[in-house]
Amino acid sequence: MRIHSNVGAILASFVALSFAFAPSTRLGAQTKQKTIFVGHGVDLESLNPYWHNTTANYAVWRHFLEPLAEYDFAKRKYVGVLAESWSGSEKGWTFKLHRNVKFHSGAEMTATDVIYSLKRSMDPKLSRQVNLARIIQSMQAPDPYTVTITTTKPVVSLLEYLDNTYILSEAAAKESGDEATLGKKPVGTGPFKFVEWVRGERVVAEKNPQYWRGAPKIDRIIWKPVAEDAARMALLESGQADLIANVPPHETDRLKANSTVRLEEVRSARIIFLLLDPAHKPLDNKLVRQAIHFAIDKDALVKYVLDGKAYRLDGMLGPHGFGEDPSFKPYSCYNPQKAKELLAAAGFGTGFEIDFYTSTGRYTKDREVAQAIAGQLAKVGIKTRFHTPEWGIFNDLHRSGKCPICFRGRGTVVDPDDFFNEYFESGVSKRTSYSNPKFDRLLQQQRQIFDLEKREPILQAAIKILLDDTPIVPLYNPIDIYAAKRRLVWKPSTKDYINVAEADVAEK
Template sequence: MKRVLWIFLVLILALGATGCGSSSPSAGSGKQSEKTVIVGLQAEPTTLDASQVADYNTSRAAIDIYDQLVEFKTESTEIEPGLAEKWDMSDDGLEYTFYLRKDVKFHDGTPFNAEAVKFTINRQIDPNHPYHDTGEFAYADLTFGPVKEVQVVDDYTVKIILKEPFSPFLSNMAMHSASIVSPAAVEKYGKDFTRNPVGTGPLKFVSWTPGVEVILEKNPDYFKGSPKIDKVIFKPIVEDQTRVTELEAGNLDLIVNVPPDDLIRIQEAKQFPIVEQPGMHVWFTTFNCQKKPFNDVKVRQAINYAIDKEAIVKNILQDTGEMANSPLPSIVWGHNFNLKNYEYNPEKAQQLLDEAGYPDGFSCSYWIPESGSGMQQPTLMAAAIQADLAKVGIQVEIQKMEWGTYLDKVYVAPEKSELDMHQMSFIGDNGDPDNFLYGLLSGEQIPPVGFNDSYYQNPEVDKLLKEARKTADHQERAQMYEQVQEMIMADAPWVAVDYEKQIVVTSPRLKNFKLQPNGVFRFAQVDLE
């Protein structure tokens, strides 16, 4: 009997030890359970090749695969060393020499060096480069347009020569489009590099299952030290409410674009941390300025007067955004605080439509994404705009599209465009006014070259924007940008609605997550409890 009892006790202890081993470190292996951060994105990423990224929903999934020569400090747009330990600029502002780190390798084991820098830039800007046809580089002209030549001085020194002085150059070199890619990987995968990305960053690519998830894992050999987490999984979840439900069920660690009603409820419950920061983000409706009737400034001004922008910000967004008064967000230097946006005035709108020859209004299409990069509440905002325009006789047909399809249809040459009006948002990449005003509204940035999706052209605006790019004096540049904003608002190529605050909600176990002004997510210093 004693022998049977002894055997019974041994079995109980063994089972108990086995049960503990399923959730605790194994005594034999010494392995810890994996720390995996799961992120709910607004939409499917469009690429993981940083050179091809054109929206910040995508950049959030891609950016930690890579590094840049210079970087933005945490929670700032101030420049600090990255893959370059230091740099020099010539007195005439035409030559930048970067001195590279010697202890860095790409995830595929190949060395990071000056040739990789030259390859990365030339692949984007040189149509004769053997790998230029491996992607579509929407940011190439905005980032590297003034670059004349990239010279390899030695293995760890690279010189970039400009055609003319370019004040935003260093800030541009910290943008996602200046991320350094592995030449060997591009040569191996060609156009499929977009789904087989290789950089030097804190996270390495594992897999991408379209419509389901992108999986990245830590780079244990990262030159700044191995990340504290093991994996990050990005899940595209289009429905805002679904993301909230999944977070509250414990299936997500971080969500974006929380509906305002849910945000208030979450704030009151105090169960999930809310991280927020003023954003370099503007939401707008834009017109096809080269197509009737939107090629008439009176029509564009009329629509601006007809839309109750304050009601959208207060009632739909519930003050998660700040009323816009220009295309340039108020936290970016050079913002013109003296400008007034178009007031809500349907009578003035009707008067302008009469003068333009449309006393009974007209019909048009209005494209919106089902969800996407910083698009806030696209359906509700579109419905409000549709209702306002109907009051002055403008009949709007809302057409909704998937995010990737939407971008493909918006960013086409004017002669190929089918759009009338559409929604868009933009978050600044580098904290410089040039990034917004030149990038979005210069006549030189009309698609497919850039992001001027209103096809707006004003020679005086273009002249000032080009001069500001070459001007070294900060105050002089600010004055030019203030004048440009006045001219753009008078021309009304957009309906500028709001500057969105950056707001994310996280699980309580996510620690040390910080927002960046340019909207990207960084996980190198993040931890999980």
């Protein structure tokens, strides 16, 4: 059968990798070097850290590239990475950099590299992460370890925008041979150095022994993209992978019985949702979009498709998100009769047919959940043409606004300003044509308020508009399930991706 042949091919490729990287060894063998094989759902899309903005890319990039600051879920606040400290006001922000931070090339990181990196992230010829271009007016380096940013308007959420904006070596980027793609070797400050990327096969990184925070304990990481759940499971159980993501919930009991494997679970800050693009009729009709929301039985999705491994969303974000009003639940009940009434009021009492796109292997049981949703929509008369393109193609279609109904996720939504700007603020993105001037005004207003107590009710009002207009149907926060070899010392993060920079292999 097809699945079995895929599993065999992937197993063979991992065996080949084991020999190819000798004397580096897989976890558990008694040699000097420690190599971790990670099986995840989708491949890296680019070596340019600004050309894509999906968590699947950040999961790999973050090992050899670093941002100024990032959100720490354990501490429930932003913490410095390359930035030692910062201050923000209505006029702008100032960042003080750590000294003696070295790039993999050996050169010291300075404010010049930070400004170069932020500027290229704002350049549409070099980046798809151009959100900063709308809020940064100018940048200066008063000294080698200070960066001052003047914003076009006050931006309280700048740290959220910078969380995944990685800092590159300006000199190395310009010497790479192709500045747009960084040639074949991005140079950062991270705990691992990039070695190679073979598209569809593997990404390899090796330890940076001079890492400014202290050398990692693992010598080499090899990431293998494996879309099929059964294939990832087979890699782990055969000993060819040390850690896998997106374990199917129905397989957890079986894995618990395996003495060589352990499971790790964590509630993710990622939101899984449907995007309903008003550019595609009849989704331009608000009543139709609301009908779709009432037609979806979220409890059934969680219980029967995900085996209870998710938390349904009645609001927008879940408990990790700032601005969530837990008392506002306009779609708390599954109501297919209400959905039919809304469709009839919109002039579609006999239903309609529409295209529905989903990823495969990116999120836990993404295709199965989307198929279940398609079945629920069919019960109220909405027939879907179901599409499951490869991840890179899916993302390109999504970004260009060619997916009428789109099943997808957004990782690590803490401060939702960046997310709302990217998806729902008028004229910002082609992902959706949604536009509401009142929502835009509220979003822009809350962005300028540095007093959180005053900011929160304005953000809540914007979220209420979004839920009522329904260009998005929030579905659930997933429980991320990982499976690892027992000797791998590693814990998952709420932050939606595998980070093994601090992992180790325990002694027998």
